[in-house]
Structure formats: C-alpha cells, structure tokens
Amino acid sequence: MTTNTFTIAGRIIRQLVRDRRTIALLVLVPLVIASLVGVSIPDKAMLDYIFPAILAVLILFFGFLLTGISFLRERSQGTLERLLASPVSKLDIVGGYLLGFLLFALIQTLIIFFYMVYVLDITYRGELWQILVFQVLIGAGAVCLGTFFSVFARNEFQMMQFIPLVIVPQIFLCGLLWPVTQMPEYLQWAAKFLPLTYGVDGIRALMLEGQNLADIGLEVGVLAAFAVVLLILASLTLRRTSAG
C-alpha cells in the first residue's frame, strides 16, 4: 500500500461527498430497508434473532453494489484507462477502491445498526466495538467482491446480472432463511465456500450468544483471507495492457 492508494481512496471519498443525491441515497436506502425489516416482522423475539443475519446480508449487498458499479463507471468514463497509463500500480487502484468504499459501506451499516438498535429497539448481546469490527470485515469482503466482479463486466447491465449470480445464492445458503446444517450435504459444502456464511455465523455468535472476536477466530480468519485473496485477484485481473 503506497501513498497512491490513499490518494485514490481520498479521490473516491471526495467524489461521493460532492454528489449530494448519492449521499442522500446512501443514508436513506438503509433507513428504508431497516424500517421495512422492523415493520414486516412483528414478532420481537424473531426480529432479534433474524436481525444480525440481515445486517450481514445488507453489508454484503450494499458493499458489492456500490463498489461494482463505481468501478465500472471508472472504466466506462475512460478514467480507469487514464489511471492505467499513469505510474500507479494495479494494487494501488484496487486498494484505493477498498479503502474509499469501505468507509461508505461502514457508514451504511452503522446507520442500519444504530437505527434498528435505538429506534426499532432490537436487543443484542456482545460488545459494540467487536460487532463493529466484524461488520468492517464483512464490508471489506463485499467491497473486494464488487471490485473483483466489476473487472469481468463491460457495462452496468452485465454488472447488475452479477447480483443474482453472486449475492442471491449466498442469501439462500448462508443460514438466514434455513439452518445450513439441515440443507442437503452438497449445499452445505457449497455454503462453506461462500463468505456470507461466515459473516452470518460470526455476527450471530457476537450478537446473539455474546461471544467475542477471539471465539469466532475461524470466521474472522476466513473473511480476512477472502478479502485479501479477492483484492489480489482483482488487481491481477485488472489488465494494464490488453493483447490484440
């Protein structure tokens, strides 16, 4: 990570801050969804149980969408090519995106978290800072996932189609709708390779069982490894030169 990584991250943050409509949407959309979740599940005990998993899903979804589309815009506007003609490394570009968008993914999850805890009166166990650290980890994975898949999309339409391909299977297999242990064995195997499974397991352990980060070392380790591997893969697949 070099100063160029921070320069690119700073530019992304400045870009989004100057786009007031996007900032308004970044705040409003999580509030609308959190309200919908709160109102649509009237059973308080069920809401308390399902909330951590929904939080993990939303972090993944927002992080993936925001980063994927933005990275693609960079390509379609020609600014990515301009960056690739400059002395910055590919890792600087992807790393800058990770840092820049992680901030916004984090802001969105904090909005959902505090809104549901303080307005919708969700109860949770565990320490707040540990829950937030774990949310950052899920967010980092989501941002890396978005950057990685945007490398393969040539336009926004293609990128949108990655959502049902990348996000929806994870929602079905992460244990949000049905316990993973009761699924067919081959699906249980598939679930082991999906980051959201570890995100949901980890955040449930923290918020429902009151465990700490040390207790969920496996989930923390897998999510961190997942983010690092995707970051490296995204920078490797981002071609500076293309052969004819």
Next chain:
Amino acid sequence: MLHDATILEVKLFSIKEHLLTSITTGAIILHQMKTLTGDAAPAAGAAIAIRDLSFNYGRLKVIDGLSLEVPPGTSFGLLGPNGSGKTTLIRLMAGLLKPAGGSIRCLGQAPSPAHARSVGYMPQLPALYQELSVEQNIEFFARIYGMKDNSQRARRVEEVIRLVDLWSRRRTSVLKLSGGMKQRVSLGCAIVHQPPLLFLDEPTVGLDPELRAHFWQHFENLTSAGTTLIISSHTMDDAAHCQQLVFLRQGKVIAQGAPAELQAATGSSGASLEDAFLYFIRKGEAAGNDN
C-alpha cells in the same frame, strides 16, 4: 492572447507556404522512399522509435508493420481517417495495448509503468471525474504522477488552471462544464507533471476555432520548451500546425514528412494537405496494382 495566436498561426502558415516552393521535389521523394520502406537508420535519441509494429483486434489488422521515428521536441501529427489506427497507435505507445509484433521505444524505453511518469496522456474522451471540480481533477493527477511537495504541487496546479484559462471555474464540477472546457481540463491533467513526452488523442475535436487556436498556441510553447507531442487528428487544419506528419491508412504509414514537404510531393504548387493525403493514397494504390 487569442488574437495574437491567430496572427502567429497566419505567419506560420505563410512560412510553410514559402517552404513549400523552396524544397526540391527530388529530396522529398527520397525522404518518402526511406520512410515507406522503413530502411532509415534509427536516429540517435529519438523520442519515439517504432519498428515493424503490428496489432490486431481479433482478425482485424489495425496496425500493420508500422515503423516510424519521432525526433525529440517536435509536434508530430498522426493523420488519417476514422479507423486508420491513430488511437490504437497512441494506446500502444502509452503502454495500454500489447503489440502483436514489432517494438516500441518511448524515450529509449519500452512502454511500462516505470516510464509512465515521463509521459502525459490525453485520451480522446475527456476521461475526468465528473463530480470533482476542475482543481480537484488536476490536483489528483498531479499527485498520482508523483508531485509530492504540497506547495510545489499547489503552485503548478494553479499555473495549469490559469494556462487552460479556467481559473474562474476552478471550483466548478466538471459535470457542469461545456465540452470545450472539459477538453481543457483534460489537457491540464495530462500536462500538470510536465512530462517530456505527451500523447494527445484528438485534442481539438469539438473545439471552436478560437479555442483550437488557443490549444495550438500552447502546443507550440510546449515544443519550444523541448516537449515531444504526438497528436492524432483527422482534420487537415490540425495537421497544418504539426512540424512533422505521418499519413496513416489501414494501420500503415503511407507518407511522412513536414506538412510543406508532403504538399510539395504532389507536384502541384497549390496543393492542400488533403490533396497530399489523397495523392499518397492513389500512389499507394497504383503501386499495389503494379505489383
């Protein structure tokens, strides 16, 4: 300033016209022959040296055995119709495309991220961050091209914004600027780190005549200061401003020389560059038929 530029433009044109009548046709033909056959020895210290370059998009040959050399400190025009390979050639020189064959040397080195700091690149589309202001765009490119000293960078950014005549709009989002203004910001981003080699892909496209004269005045200042400019264009008006030109057609160099030399090669005293371009196309076709 723009008025002065127009006078300068007229004077330069008169000088070129004068040169046109004074250069002997024999010397020109010899020059063309060397260029077309590619047997000229590489000039020492050439800003760009390209040998037998080829590039394909799938089955389509976009650059086909192209060789050329660009002396340092010149404005070098790549002239040709749409699809002649101008942008592809610039992208190859900027290291954004990998050649299928042949070699490219920019300032003595193969295009790579390591040499990118010595190069400025202005793409055909403005390629700017729309939400950011003029100042923020130019400042960002100054940073990523290694201008680390804050006060030095701030001075240079201000200098460039004034140069492209956008000081009063420096805090305006690029999104709110006109097409010509965006082109000027894009130029500012390409020159902010003062590279010795500049690739400008159709820099004057969509500009009004006044702004075009303003751009050319600045390009002439840059070459006077020793910067090598590679400028692609499909307009003969732009071509007349370049010190050296290559005519490109179907990924090949069909002629190379100073605008006056190329005009004189037609053998007609009143020939325009457009006439010269058509002359070389016909000459190439005739040579092809003979074979």
